Amino acid sequence: MSVRSIGSLLVVSALLGAAGCDGGPPGLPPASGGPSVEASATPAVEGDDLAVKIIKPPPDYLSIDEVFDAVPPAGADATVLAQVIEKIRQETLILGRVKGGIAVKCAGGRVALSAGAKTRCTATYARVTIPWIVTIDAGVAPTDRLVRYRVTLEGKSVLRAKAVYGAFWDLYMVVREKVNPDGIDPRLSCDAIPDAQLADLGRTGHRCQYLEDFVGTQRWVRYDVLLDGSGAVTFDQP
Known part of the structure; x- marks a missing residue:
């Protein structure tokens, strides 16, 4: 069985080195003599946040x-x-x-x-x-x-958006505590999911993801959203 069983997100700022207007390398003054911009050591992240950014469980999400x-x-x-x-x-x-x-x-x-x-x-x-x-x-x-x-x-269960967002936050906190407790600030997001709908058990077609540090780089860890045999929200890596 898969691992069991969300608003605006505090986005980790990524200061990227800006090239000068003459196409020169980052960190050097542009030909026009304008101010220089220092290149950042923060690694670039491929891909974007999903539609709903998660900064904490929904306030009415029940334990x-x-x-x-x-x-x-x-x-x-x-x-x-x-x-x-x-x-x-x-x-x-x-x-x-x-x-x-x-x-x-x-x-x-x-x-x-x-x-x-x-x-x-x-x-x-x-x-x-x-x-x-x-x-x-x-x-x-x-x-x-x-x-x-x-x-x-x-064969069917109720799929609630807030149940997904809350459960994904719970999953992230468990993984973070075990794998990387001193990692980057949380950056989680999920697909936009209807408030409530009747759904078949199994894969729902929705996704969630979080950003993690991995050997000095940052990468997205993606999960599919499922409803397990008991109808509860779970997650599985594709």
């Missing part, structure tokens, strides 16, 4: 602990339907990472409780309707209040 605080599990005396609804709300917010109303409906307004039974439910969140399947464990005789079950997606 996993904040998700659990926002949607606590149903009480022990709740019915199976109530438990399932709260579980789907929680799982949906884990995917989207931004607070918002989450309306859950299950087929027939109930959960089939026979061993191995499957019930289709949906979660509507940020104007996107996400399909879920609730499966009752085949190995345990269920009751109205005691049952083992799991909730899984039906």
